[in-house]
Amino acid sequence: MQSPPLDDRTLRALVRAAESPLTARAVLHLMYGESGITRALGLPLEPGDHPSLSERPIGPEELSK
Amino acid sequence: MITLDALHGLFTRRELTPREHLDRVLSALRDAAARTPAHAAVRDYNDDQARRAADAATARYASGQALGDFDGIPMVVKDEVDVAGLPTRSGTVYLPAVPAARDATAVARLRDAGAVIVGKSVQHELGLGATGISPHETRTPRNPHDPNCAPGGSSSGSAVAVALGAVPVAVASDGGGSVRIPASLCGVWGLKPTFGRIPNTGDGNLDGSVGHLGPIARSVEAMEKFLRVTAGDDGRCPVSHGSPPLDLAALDNARSRDLKGLRIGVDPNEWADADPTIAFTCREALRTLEKQGAVLRDVSLPLGRHAGAIGFVTMVTESARGHAEEYRKHRDKMALDVRLTLAIGRQISAVDHQKAQLLRRRLRLQLAALLGEVDLYATPTVAIAAPRVRHRAERAGEADQAVTNDLVRFTFLGNLTGLPALTAPVGVQGARLPVGLQLMAKPWDEATLLAAAYGLERAGCAPPTPAVHVPW
Numbered sequence: 001m002q003s004p005p006l007d008d009r010t011l012r013a014l015v016r017a018a019e020s021p022l023t024a025r026a027v028l029h030l031m032y033g034e035s036g037i038t039r040a041l042g043l044p045l046e047p048g049d050h051p052s053l054s055e056r057p058i059g060p061e062e063l064s065k
Numbered sequence: 066m067i068t069l070d071a072l073h074g075l076f077t078r079r080e081l082t083p084r085e086h087l088d089r090v091l092s093a094l095r096d097a098a099a100r101t102p103a104h105a106a107v108r109d110y111n112d113d114q115a116r117r118a119a120d121a122a123t124a125r126y127a128s129g130q131a132l133g134d135f136d137g138i139p140m141v142v143k144d145e146v147d148v149a150g151l152p153t154r155s156g157t158v159y160l161p162a163v164p165a166a167r168d169a170t171a172v173a174r175l176r177d178a179g180a181v182i183v184g185k186s187v188q189h190e191l192g193l194g195a196t197g198i199s200p201h202e203t204r205t206p207r208n209p210h211d212p213n214c215a216p217g218g219s220s221s222g223s224a225v226a227v228a229l230g231a232v233p234v235a236v237a238s239d240g241g242g243s244v245r246i247p248a249s250l251c252g253v254w255g256l257k258p259t260f261g262r263i264p265n266t267g268d269g270n271l272d273g274s275v276g277h278l279g280p281i282a283r284s285v286e287a288m289e290k291f292l293r294v295t296a297g298d299d300g301r302c303p304v305s306h307g308s309p310p311l312d313l314a315a316l317d318n319a320r321s322r323d324l325k326g327l328r329i330g331v332d333p334n335e336w337a338d339a340d341p342t343i344a345f346t347c348r349e350a351l352r353t354l355e356k357q358g359a360v361l362r363d364v365s366l367p368l369g370r371h372a373g374a375i376g377f378v379t380m381v382t383e384s385a386r387g388h389a390e391e392y393r394k395h396r397d398k399m400a401l402d403v404r405l406t407l408a409i410g411r412q413i414s415a416v417d418h419q420k421a422q423l424l425r426r427r428l429r430l431q432l433a434a435l436l437g438e439v440d441l442y443a444t445p446t447v448a449i450a451a452p453r454v455r456h457r458a459e460r461a462g463e464a465d466q467a468v469t470n471d472l473v474r475f476t477f478l479g480n481l482t483g484l485p486a487l488t489a490p491v492g493v494q495g496a497r498l499p500v501g502l503q504l505m506a507k508p509w510d511e512a513t514l515l516a517a518a519y520g521l522e523r524a525g526c527a528p529p530t531p532a533v534h535v536p537w
Contacts, residue, residue: 018405
């Protein structure tokens with residue numbers, strides 16, 4: 001469903017706010033809310049949640065480089 | 066509407082030469098671009114280079130020495146993918162118009178197979194958008210099914226060129242759905258292979274963990290042949306290094322494979338998020354596979370509903386890192402939606418990024434377990450039909466998070482897991498806007514995806530003829 005259009009002035013104001021140190025966090029949280037990120041990042045971690053990319057020791061392939 | 070196979074047949078029987086056809090293609094694309102509103106799929110043409118390639122192909126067919134199925138076949142290539150002799154500007158107005166020195170690996174392989182590169186296709190700026198709406202001079206290539214509607218993005222021009230019928234296949238790329246979304250909204254086929262299957266060399270936008278190259282096409286056969294030509298490690302792309310070779314026997318068998326017993330998973334909770342008419346049309350398509358022997362099974366992917374959010378955090382932070390210099394130097398020239406996305410990406414904390422990656426790993430494990438129960442996982446490709454282009458959006462850029470969420474809702478799953486996924490044109494909605502069905506398979510098993518796609522094609526799934534098309 002398309003939401004009511006943002007006019008250019010509002011969009012420009014949003015960009016300015018996102019680029020200002022004072023207001024950037026507020027825009028981030030607005031976007032987090034609209035994109036469902038707040039809900040996703042609020043999920044509790046589970047015992048099996050573990051970084052996947054850096055957990056293994058360096059392998060023979062890396063050592064040979 | 067002409068397919069790769071039909072075109073190759075005309076060339077082989079010498080009923081048409083690649084050069085004659087190229088001249089028609091160039092005219093057709095320019096005619097579509099001259100309409101109001103425009104269906105301008107191509108940003109930069111290279112007529113001379115294309116005519117030389119078409120002349121060479123014509124000579125090969127005349128002497129019985131054609132290179133194969135792609136010889137003389139016209140294609141367009143997404144702006145961000147390097148084509149020697151044409152600039153790579155990634156849909157921006159600020160990257161320099163300096164011709165690339167060499168072809169991207171995929172383009173070089175297609176050219177070696179005889180493909181005629183017509184030009185660079187329009188795209189959403191820096192690949193950072195799912196609508197394809199652009200305020201820049203390239204404008205928005207309007208959806209051939211309804212000129213009031215967006216084509217989808219980010220590979221907008223590639224999808225429009227194929228949907229118009231100007232080319233049978235186009236080069237596109239996909240970091241969150243950018244092959245599948247425009248293919249679905251424009252009513253054509255699109256394939257995102259397994260992560261690393263096709264080298265990303267020569268596409269500077271694909272240096273993160275979610276980017277893939279793939280075809281948008283008028284037929285399943287064109288996708289299959291594109292995959293055969295472009296797949297395989299090139300020794301220069303870290304993500305394709307060590308990728309297994311294509312299973313050629315399985316690919317050879319894909320077209321005629323018996324679908325009896327093929328298990329297709331459907332999560333009813335996921336489907337409930339799609340527009341009901343889209344979900345209905347996709348369900349009907351799955352029933353045609355059921356009639357051929359496939360078995361539909363209800364499955365559950367609890368984290369699926371969060372794939373869009375996890376994907377957004379992942380892709381936007383990777384893009385903010387990858388485009389830091391462009392942002393620093395050129396943000397005043399960016400479309401406002403792209404500038405906003407990059408500004409937000411710069412603000413996402415390392416803690417949030419890592420949390421998203423932990424959830425991403427859990428999502429991968431959930432999907433891996435699900436694919437232990439079924440051979441394919443099916444969803445609608447997008448949750449809505451092609452959105453309308455608002456006049457205002459073409460002045461500054463479109464920033465409608467609800468629409469973006471609905472477009473990437475199902476596609477990001479393929480990018481976060483690296484699993485192969487395709488979109489099939491399975492019908493039209495009430496207003497005659499196309500509907501796409503997404504199928505995903507186990508890693509490196511594009512052959513099973515293509516087998517199901519051939520099954521859909523046998524049942525009558527094909528690109529619908531749009532309101533605006535090339536009358537061959």
